[in-house]
Amino acid sequence: MARIAHQLRSEIIARDQMIEAYRARGDMRMVARLEAAQVSLEAGTSPEWLRLRDAAMHKIGAGHMHDMDSVVTGIFLPMWRVRAYTIAEKINIWRGKLWSRPFFWDDLIRDDLGERFTEFEVPVYFFVRAHDLTANPELSRAYFDRIEAPVKRFYVFENSAHSPLFEEPERAIEILLRDVMRNVRRN
Structure with a gap:
């Protein structure tokens, strides 16, 4: 569904579009935070960007869904009501997500x-x-x-x-x- 092509380029474009959107809203505090959260082809994604990214996307309706405020309330909590997964599977989905990012994120985003x-x-x-x-x-x-x-x-x-x-x-x-x-x- 979410067909990535070259994720680092996508992150750079997303940051630029978010800066533009927040500037249009007059939210200069968020503009400053996004500008300080560096993303580049040379350096990749900064820790500041990774901490800010999802919340900034959700706040302008461009995250997982237009009306979703956060991953916690929009995905994490509702996932616990899905009967198709066992409790262990539900726990392991999130453990895997948290555990795997440090090992493959940089390779994934740089892969064209x-x-x-x-x-x-x-x-x-x-x-x-x-x-x-x-x-x-x-x-x-x-x-x-x-x-x-x-x-x-x-x-x-x-x-x-x-x-x-x-x-x-x-x-x-x-x-x-x-x-x-x-x-x-x-x-």
């Missing part, structure tokens, strides 16, 4: 997938959010255009921040049933 993965033997579907600051839609499109696959489709969700399955479920289900499942049945 468009340079490494362009040929697929399976259908490829990109669900891209028009207002996504986590996975930049223009970078996703540029990556998609380089891909060779037996079937490939690019869908833009105009009313979603980062989670079209939750923000535009009817359209997502329609695409999954009409396009994705039809191609699964053919193969």
Whole structure:
């Protein structure tokens, strides 16, 4: 769903767009905090950026969902009500997230997938959010255009921040049933 292409470039673009959004709101305190939280191709993401990023995105409606205030109230707590996971699985999802970041984050954000993965033997579907600051839609499109696959489709969700399955479920289900499942049945 969140098709990253070159995440470090996406982080740089997101920071610039957030500075612009907060400046337009007149929130110069947040502008100063974002400007101090460095992100660059050379240095990567600073600890200041990683601490500020999610909260700053959510505050302008560009985080996981437009109306989500925080990861804790929007994802962490609701996840505990999902019956599909055992208690141990729920705990391990978050343990894995916290444990793994120091080991792979820098490699992940610097990896240009468009340079490494362009040929697929399976259908490829990109669900891209028009207002996504986590996975930049223009970078996703540029990556998609380089891909060779037996079937490939690019869908833009105009009313979603980062989670079209939750923000535009009817359209997502329609695409999954009409396009994705039809191609699964053919193969």
